[in-house]
Amino acid sequence: MNKPRNLTIYNSLSGQKEPFKPLHENRVGMYVCGPTLYSEPHMGNMRTFINFDMIYRYLLFLGYDVKYVRNITDAGHITNSAGEAVDSIGKAAKLEQVQSLEIVYKYNVKFQELQRLYNMLPPSIEPTATGHIQEQIEIIEQILANGLAYVVNGSVYFDVKTYSERFEYGILSGRKVDELEEETRTLNAQDEKRFFADFALWKKANPDDMQIWRSPWGDGNPGWHIECTAMSTKYLGAKFDIHGGGLDLKFPHHEDEIAQSCGSAGENPANYWMHANMLNVNGQKMSKSLGNYFLPKEIIEGSTTVFDKPYSPNVIRFFMMQAHYRSTLDFTSDALNAAEKGYNRLTEALKLLPSLPESAENSHDAESWAAECYRVMSDDFNTPMLIAQLFEAAKWINSVNDGKASMTAESKQLLLTTMQAFVTQVLGLTIEENRSNDGLVDKVMEVVLELRKTARENKDWASSDKIRDHLAAAGITVKDGKDGATWSAQP
């Protein structure tokens, strides 16, 4: 079956779904804003990365040659609206009595581990901000040369007012420069900026900064937004296909990236801007400052007090895939439990599929079923609908197993390849095997079930149930079917 590629993507720039047309036939350039590594990423951070992992996977699955760039922010200087420099990495470093890069290294190791745990494909490259100081300086110089920035006292600021005479500031977030002024609540008079909406491209160093770089304007640190412009330009060019990130980065971060690109190269860097929605806890965004967060590791280990049991990374991923990437998702114990059961039902059906009896007839249409899988995923990556579709297949499979429906060998093959592909390659789930790889265990189980069978034939229910109960206590489930008993073990 040919993979249809009539993909549509919701573009934050236009606020609607658009047919996806890559700049270069068959090739896609995608940049996603990665983590700032001053602490361990929490589950909310992971949701964005997992969603873009799914998007990356589906693009690959459709046969695109994708270059996926996701940065790592390891330079700390960020300037808030009041003009104060906030060095979150330096702050964490001082708290922990170590150097900034040591902090970043430490949390990057954890982040890489989490990527593996949650089965995320590694991006094509994960460039760091500190590794691209020169590139950032060059872009700032370009913006200065274009007359869209100014130097004050060793710092460089982007000139939003002049910029908005030539380009549209607020094109992504829908903000108007005139309105912005009135919106601002507190304005610090100490500001070096000419206009409050101006933002730092380069910030003069403070004496106690832990990271300082040389620049044409003196020692200092790059502004927050410039690293993404520098790295996306370096690895994907001035114009590429998709730029993604969390919804909370839409303004000001992405808006300023657009301004920097227009201000240096003269054009919006990406054709499609995609934003993944937030992970909520009790209706509120998970965030550090609210303290309502938990760590990806804690959920797997069951060490958070929020949930009374651990959940496997597959269940977490499956749970996330049951919601659309543009919707908020509430993390609750009930929802997670429901996802766990659903995930098990789906994977059990998939495991059952190869052993299904084949008929001359079909009770369902496998072709149109498969086509629907592609259709819904190509409609702005609608994973919840894909999962609903997968459950339709699960029902068919179980019915065939019960002798209540039929499936031809051809349909079986189509179902098998399609389901496996969508479950493992696209959704990024791994199928947890029932049987151990240890042939010894299989043999032992064979003996145990044989003994139990004898007991059952003698109607010795006490022995039969004892074996079943004890195995259950050991995490092994025995199911009695028409053709004898089968077993499965919880990992």
Next chain:
RNA sequence: GGUCUCGUGGCCGAGCGGCUAGGCAGAGGUCUGCAAAACCUCGUACAGCGGUUCGAAUCCGCUCGAGACCUCCA
């Protein structure tokens, strides 16, 4: 205060003008020594009030409620 998003059955969560996803939980049934699993049947939900329409959860207006961004944030 400004900009924007959202309110769907017990819970989670799709759909976004007619054909009323899906999962979990619940009820009944089939199967079974019992159980588990699986399958079948069952809930007619779309915040409220108006309006547009032959027809609205889906479009428009108002009201109420929740949230996001405007400071760092995935």
